[in-house]
Amino acid sequence: MPSVEGGGVEKNFFLISNNLCQKFKNISVITADKSIKKSLNNKINIIGPNSNIWKSKSRYPKYFICLVYLFLFLLFNRNAIVFSFQANAYASIVSKLLCKKIITRSNSSSEGWSKNYFKKILYKILLKLPDQVIVNSYEFKKELDNKFGIKSLVIYNPLNKSEIIKKSKRKTSFKFFKKNKLKLITIGRLVDQKDQFTMVKSIDLLKDKKIQLLIIGKGSNQKKIQEYIFKKKLSKIIKIISFQKNPYKYLRLADVFLLTSKFEGLPNVLLEAQCLKKYIISTNCPTGPKEILLNGTLGDLIKIGDYKNLSKKINFYINNKKKFKKKIINAYKNLNRFDYNYNMNKYHKIIKNYIYY
Numbered sequence: 330m331p332s333v334e335g336g337g338v339e340k341n342f343f344l345i346s347n348n349l350c351q352k353f354k355n356i357s358v359i360t361a362d363k364s365i366k367k368s369l370n371n372k373i374n375i376i377g378p379n380s381n382i383w384k385s386k387s388r389y390p391k392y393f394i395c396l397v398y399l400f401l402f403l404l405f406n407r408n409a410i411v412f413s414f415q416a417n418a419y420a421s422i423v424s425k426l427l428c429k430k431i432i433t434r435s436n437s438s439s440e441g442w443s444k445n446y447f448k449k450i451l452y453k454i455l456l457k458l459p460d461q462v463i464v465n466s467y468e469f470k471k472e473l474d475n476k477f478g479i480k481s482l483v484i485y486n487p488l489n490k491s492e493i494i495k496k497s498k499r500k501t502s503f504k505f506f507k508k509n510k511l512k513l514i515t516i517g518r519l520v521d522q523k524d525q526f527t528m529v530k531s532i533d534l535l536k537d538k539k540i541q542l543l544i545i546g547k548g549s550n551q552k553k554i555q556e557y558i559f560k561k562k563l564s565k566i567i568k569i570i571s572f573q574k575n576p577y578k579y580l581r582l583a584d585v586f587l588l589t590s591k592f593e594g595l596p597n598v599l600l601e602a603q604c605l606k607k608y609i610i611s612t613n614c615p616t617g618p619k620e621i622l623l624n625g626t627l628g629d630l631i632k633i634g635d636y637k638n639l640s641k642k643i644n645f646y647i648n649n650k651k652k653f654k655k656k657i658i659n660a661y662k663n664l665n666r667f668d669y670n671y672n673m674n675k676y677h678k679i680i681k682n683y684i685y686y
Contacts, residue, residue, distance in 0.1 A: 330414045331395035332388045333362040336518055337597035338436045341465075341486050342414045343368050348487075348673045353680065359398050361391035376402060392416040396423055403427045410683050413459075421458035430683045433459040437594040438469060438615040439476060441522060453477050461679060465595035468616040484675045486595050488667040493604045497577035505568050506582050510539040511647050514583035514607075516576050516598050517590070519548030519569075527589040527612075529554060530636035533561050535643060543583065544569045545576050580605050585646060591633055593617045600667055603627070603660040608653050610642045627660040 330342050343365075350356045350372045357374040358365070361383040366375050376398055377383075383391060396416065400423050403409055410430045413420040417433040424431035443452050456462060456473070462481040464470050470481045506512045513532075517523040525544060532542050544554070544567065551569065558567050573579065580586070586602035588611040595617040602609055603621070609628035611618040612635075622628040631638045646653060665671075 330358060330360050330365070331362075331391040331416055333360065333365050334388075334518065337486075337594075338414060340597055341434075341436075344487055344489065344669075345673070345676060346370070346373060349676065349680070352677050353684075357402070359395050359402065361386070361395055392419060396420065399423050400427070403429050410680070412680070417459070418452070418455040421455060425458050431459045432461045432463060432679065432683065434463045434465075435469070435473065435481070435594070436465065437522075438592040438617075439472060440592040440615050443476070449476070460683065463679070466617045466620050468620050469594055472616060482679065484679075485667045485672050486597055486600065487669040487672040487676075488597075488600050488604065488664060489669045490604050490664065493577050493601055496575050497581040497605055499575060499578045501578045501582075503579060503582070505543060506541055510541050511585065511643070512583045513540060513542040513585050513587055513643070514545070514580060515542070515587045515589070516545045516580065516601075517588075519544075519546045519550045519554060521550065522591055523548075524589045524591050524612075524634065525550065525554055526557065527634050527636045527639065528587050529557060529561075529563070529567060531639035531643065532563060532567060534637065534640040536561075536563060536566060538644065538647060540566060540643065540647070542567045542587075543579060545571075545573055545579060547571045577601065577605065580607065583607055584650075585610060585643070587639070588612060588618060589633075589639070590614050590618075595621070599628075600664065603664055606657050606661055608646065608657055609660070610639065610646075622660070623663065627656055627663060 333339050346358060347370045350370045357376050359376045361377050378394055396419050399420060411420060411424045413431060413433045421431055421433060443449050456477045456479050462479055463484050464473055464481045465486050467483050470483050473481050515528060519525060555569060558564055586607045586609050588596060588599060590612055592614050593616060599609055599611060599618060599621045611628060611630060612633045613619050613630040614633050619630060622630060629642045
């Protein structure tokens with residue numbers, strides 16, 4: 330896991346790594362971000378550069394240095410098995426050069442990383458290198474298998490409901506949300522993929538309504554989003570706060586969760602919103618939201634970038650809150666598919682297969 334950027338991939342990485350170290354001995358994590366040590370079980374060995382200079386580097390230099398460490402590690406550890414969460418293609422090449430078994434976990438739809446013809450051809454080769462490709466939704470599996478001619482394995486994101494509920498109950502002095510207003514929230518990196526501009530535009534159409542939107546996250550688009558909010562005179566009803574280690578105490582205060590992504594894998598934030606019984610309005614992007622919301626029976630789905638329809642969905646919710654209670658309850662009940670222990674057992678099983686191969 331070369332670069333830790335505070336998203337859903339990282340949440341799953343921490344959950345899975347900390348669980349696996351209780352089932353298997355001698356687990357090491359190769360990373361350029363030493364700060365993750367605080368989030369990992371102390372049984373896990375951290376491998377990577379010691380200098381803090383890497384913290385400020387972009388993703389690709391981190392990939393490079395961690396691949397060097399991976400190569401050296403595999404060179405001197407004959408029985409090593411690689412489990413890659415990031416830079417999967419590069420890790421697969423290194424592993425196969427040294428004749429090692431590798432499991433990769435793909436986290437987001439190929440719509441985000443294989444759009445041009447040459448990339449599709451390249452990934453048709455690279456995705457056949459791992460001994461097992463794990464994906465996090467059946468919609469994602471169908472897309473990946475059909476496009477690249479592989480046989481991926483679905484393991485849903487393991488959802489630790491009790492931990493989320495526990496963290497959501499922690500006190501906060503946050504005073505942005507007002508009692509008499511509809512409280513909207515979104516959580517995610519402020520990047521093109523997440524397309525927060527769509528939700529900000531929808532709020533602009535509803536600025537005469539009693540609504541508020543809290544955006545939690547950081548990223549390359551933060552300045553542009555803030556400038557747009559200021560330009561449209563929305564500063565009193567839209568607030569941006571930076572990435573939070575515990576976003577659940579803010580999520581608990583909201584009524585509706587919004588997701589306007591252009592592509593995903595299986596967005597954790599939707600599962601977390603369901604866990605805290607929040608209504609969801611999401612883009613029907615590839616992949617995940619449709620699967621989580623059971624084709625819109627557990628929440629609303631809109632087209633990517635359709636801010637006008639999003640504003641209509643929000644407005645309809647304002648005027649018909651009671652009608653949505655059943656959907657919210659059913660969404661919570663359907664979280665059993667993502668049960669932490671059930672899905673972690675799937676990881677245990679696949680790793681055991683390669684240990685005793």
